[in-house]
Amino acid sequence: MLDHTDFQILEELSRNSRISMKELGERIHLSGPAASARVEKLESNDVIQGYTVKINQAKLGYHVHALINIFTKSTYHQPYLAFLETQKQYVIHNYKISGDSCYTLECRFPSIEKLDEFLVLLNEHVNYKLSIIINK
Known part of the structure; x- marks a missing residue:
């Protein structure tokens, strides 16, 4: 069972997973070693399953998010x-969902032209409805 301190740890790590254990402890009113022990317990109990990097897709040349x-x-x-296996450079996630459609694809493209090429190929296998993300 998670307590208030565990939830504080998860919130802080969600903001910055590279935070030092000393700083984490200071933010949640524990010592660095106590914070570290709590994090290790959350990891061993599979509450924390890994750490990720947030990448700026536009800096990589991907300007269209769909x-x-x-x-x-x-x-x-x-x-x-x-x-989809042949299109990994564009596909971020393929979610199998319930509802009107079978899947929702989250993709990024360097240009509208590349998106169009992708959609032409995609339409050989499935029908689709497209939404372009304007702002996150």
Whole structure:
């Protein structure tokens, strides 16, 4: 069972996972070693499953961010999933969902032209509905 201090730790690590244990302890009113022990316990209990890096996609040349709802043409999804394997440079996440569509793709593209090329190829396997993200 998580207590208030555990939730404070998770909140602080969500803001900055590179924070030192000393600074984390200061923010949540524990010593550095006590904060470290708490973090290790959260990791060993699989509450914390890893740490990530937030990447500025625009700095990498990806200026178009899109969400694409996928409507499969049959119950056999393997051709669509195989297609995605060839498009890893654009696909951030492929979520299998419930609702009107079967999947939601989160993608990024360097240009509208590359997005268009992707959509032409995608349409060979599935139908889709496109939303372009204007601002996060």
